[in-house]
Amino acid sequence: MKSREPLIVAVVAALLFASAALIVYFIVRPAHQATVTISGLELSPTPTNPPPTITPTPVTRDAASFPITITDGVGRRVAINALPQRIVSVGPGLTEWVFDLGVGQQVVGNGASDVYPDAAQNVPQVGDERNPDADKIAALKPDLVILSDNATARDAMTALAGKGIATLLFAPADITGVIAEGQALGQALGVSATANALGRAMQNRVDAVRAKVGGQSKRPLVFYEVDASNLDAPLTVAPNSFVASMILAAGGSNYVNATALAQPTPGSDNLDAALAPTQVISGSLVAVSLSDLQQRPPDIIILGDASVGITADEVKSRPGAWQNLAAVKNGKVYPIDDALLHPGPRSLDGLEQLNRMINGE
Incomplete structure (x- = not known):
C-alpha cells in the first residue's frame, strides 16, 4: 500500500x-x-461578448471656445454652453458630418436611415429625419441635438428647448449649403480646424466640376427617376429639391423647371388618378406623364431608384413609349446610389458621378 x-x-x-x-x-x-x-x-464554454472598448477621440476638440453661439442652417442663434459630449444627430447627411468631423464616438442616438458609416448603426434610433421623436431624444440626455429642418423637427426642437437641450436645424439647398453646414457643425462640436480643412477640400472638388461645366456647349435635359411604379406617371424631383440643384451644378438641366409645374389638384397624391402632364405630389416630388416624356424626351435618365433594384436593362424592357425615348435608345440610362445625393459630405461623390454621367465619361 x-x-x-x-x-x-x-x-x-x-x-x-x-x-x-x-x-x-x-x-x-x-x-x-x-x-x-x-x-x-x-x-465548449458558452461564448461571451467582450466589453466594448473605448478609443480616444481621433481629433483635438477645442473646449476653450465654449460657451459659443452658433447660427444654424435656418438662421437661428443657438447657445451651446460647453463642449458637447452626448450628441443626437437625425438625418443621414448630418450623422455623416459628425463622424467625418471625428466626433462620432460622442453620438448617442441617430435616425433610422443613418446607416453610414457602419459605426452609425450601433447607436439607438430616435425616429428618422422626417419624424424625430422628441421623447426618445430627451431620454438619451443629450447636450446637443442636430436635426434636418421640417415641421416635425421644429416641434421636436420646441419640446427639447423646454428641457434646456440645445438643438440645431439644417436644410442645405445646394452643395454650397452643405459646405456651410459642415463649417457650422465644426464650430458647434469644437472641431473648427477639421471642418475648415474638409470644407477647403470639398470646395476644390466643386470648383473642378464647375470648370468642366463651364466648358459645355449645352446642358442636356436630365430626368431623375425617383419611382416608376406607375409607368404612366413616374416620379421625379421638383426644381426646388436638393437633387435638382445637384443636377444643375453637375452641368445638366432638371427635367421639371419652375414654370412647368401644374397646380396640385384633389387626389394628386393618388398616382392612379388622372394627372396633368406635370403634377406636384409633394414639396420635392413631381409626377410626370409618359406622354410628356414623349413630347419632351430627356437626353439622360438617371435612376435614383437603383437602390431598389431598377436597372438600365429594366428600363429598356418597359413596354410602349418607354422604348422610344431618346435616352433609352441612345444608352444614356444610368443608375446612381441615391445615398450620395443626400445633403452631406458624400454628396461631393454624387456631384462628381452626375457630372461624369452628363458628360458621357
Whole structure:
C-alpha cells in the first residue's frame, strides 16, 4: 500500500495542476476562442461578448471656445454652453458630418436611415429625419441635438428647448449649403480646424466640376427617376429639391423647371388618378406623364431608384413609349446610389458621378 502512495500523490498533483491550468486558461483566453481540448477532453464554454472598448477621440476638440453661439442652417442663434459630449444627430447627411468631423464616438442616438458609416448603426434610433421623436431624444440626455429642418423637427426642437437641450436645424439647398453646414457643425462640436480643412477640400472638388461645366456647349435635359411604379406617371424631383440643384451644378438641366409645374389638384397624391402632364405630389416630388416624356424626351435618365433594384436593362424592357425615348435608345440610362445625393459630405461623390454621367465619361 505504501508503495502506491507516491503514485497516488503524483496523480492528484497532476489533476490539480490541470485544473489550475484550465481555470487560468479561461481567465486569459482570447475572447474569440470558444473550444478547448485538454488531454483528449473537448470543452465548449458558452461564448461571451467582450466589453466594448473605448478609443480616444481621433481629433483635438477645442473646449476653450465654449460657451459659443452658433447660427444654424435656418438662421437661428443657438447657445451651446460647453463642449458637447452626448450628441443626437437625425438625418443621414448630418450623422455623416459628425463622424467625418471625428466626433462620432460622442453620438448617442441617430435616425433610422443613418446607416453610414457602419459605426452609425450601433447607436439607438430616435425616429428618422422626417419624424424625430422628441421623447426618445430627451431620454438619451443629450447636450446637443442636430436635426434636418421640417415641421416635425421644429416641434421636436420646441419640446427639447423646454428641457434646456440645445438643438440645431439644417436644410442645405445646394452643395454650397452643405459646405456651410459642415463649417457650422465644426464650430458647434469644437472641431473648427477639421471642418475648415474638409470644407477647403470639398470646395476644390466643386470648383473642378464647375470648370468642366463651364466648358459645355449645352446642358442636356436630365430626368431623375425617383419611382416608376406607375409607368404612366413616374416620379421625379421638383426644381426646388436638393437633387435638382445637384443636377444643375453637375452641368445638366432638371427635367421639371419652375414654370412647368401644374397646380396640385384633389387626389394628386393618388398616382392612379388622372394627372396633368406635370403634377406636384409633394414639396420635392413631381409626377410626370409618359406622354410628356414623349413630347419632351430627356437626353439622360438617371435612376435614383437603383437602390431598389431598377436597372438600365429594366428600363429598356418597359413596354410602349418607354422604348422610344431618346435616352433609352441612345444608352444614356444610368443608375446612381441615391445615398450620395443626400445633403452631406458624400454628396461631393454624387456631384462628381452626375457630372461624369452628363458628360458621357
